[in-house]
Amino acid sequence: MLIGYMRPYQSDVNCEVQLQQLTEKHCEKVFVEEHSSAKKRTELEHLINNLKQGDKLIVTKLYILADSTLHLVEVLDAIKRKGAFFQSLQEEIDTSSPHGYPFHDMVEALAAFQRDVISENTKRGLYKAKQKGVTTGRPRKPDENVQQAIVMYESKQYTLAEIKAETGISKSTLYRYLEQ
Known part of the structure; x- marks a missing residue:
C-alpha cells in the first residue's frame, strides 16, 4: 500500500502542494499532521504503528518526515523494522529500489558524523577556555x-x-x- 504523510511547513502551510504531489503518486491513504511542530507527531506515530510489510511511506521532502538527523534515523529504523519502505520525492530517495537501501546506512553514518563534530567542537572549546584560564562548568555557589x-x-x-x-x-x- 502507498501511504502519504504530510505536515504543514512555511512554504506549504495548508499542505496543498504536498497533497497534489502525493495524489499524483497514487497514495491510497494520506496522514496529515494538524501542526508543523516537531513535538507530538501523533499522525506519524499512528502511521508507523500501522505499517504493514511491503507498505511504502511517501513524503514530498525529508523535512516533512523528520526534524533532525537523529529523528530521521529513528523513523527510518521503525519503518525498516516493519518491513516497509520509504520514499522522498524531492530527494529522489526510494528504499524499495535496489539503489535505495544504502540510504539508511548513509543517514546513520551522517548522524554519527554530526555527533562526532559536535563532541570535538565542544572538547576544543573547553580546551581553549582552559588554556585562557577560564573555569568551565556550573558556577560555584558563594x-x-x-x-x-x-x-x-x-x-x-x-x-x-x-x-x-x-x-x-x-x-x-x-x-x-x-x-x-
Missing part, C-alpha cells in the same frame, strides 16, 4: 550561602525546602558539601 545552609541543616530546625528558599542551595548541593 561560600557564605553554603556555610549558612550547613548551619541551618545541622540545627535541625529547618526543612530542606526552607534552607533552599533562604540560601538558594539545593538539596543535592547541600548533601555534596556535607559529604566533604
Whole structure:
C-alpha cells in the first residue's frame, strides 16, 4: 500500500502542494499532521504503528518526515523494522529500489558524523577556555550561602525546602558539601 504523510511547513502551510504531489503518486491513504511542530507527531506515530510489510511511506521532502538527523534515523529504523519502505520525492530517495537501501546506512553514518563534530567542537572549546584560564562548568555557589545552609541543616530546625528558599542551595548541593 502507498501511504502519504504530510505536515504543514512555511512554504506549504495548508499542505496543498504536498497533497497534489502525493495524489499524483497514487497514495491510497494520506496522514496529515494538524501542526508543523516537531513535538507530538501523533499522525506519524499512528502511521508507523500501522505499517504493514511491503507498505511504502511517501513524503514530498525529508523535512516533512523528520526534524533532525537523529529523528530521521529513528523513523527510518521503525519503518525498516516493519518491513516497509520509504520514499522522498524531492530527494529522489526510494528504499524499495535496489539503489535505495544504502540510504539508511548513509543517514546513520551522517548522524554519527554530526555527533562526532559536535563532541570535538565542544572538547576544543573547553580546551581553549582552559588554556585562557577560564573555569568551565556550573558556577560555584558563594561560600557564605553554603556555610549558612550547613548551619541551618545541622540545627535541625529547618526543612530542606526552607534552607533552599533562604540560601538558594539545593538539596543535592547541600548533601555534596556535607559529604566533604
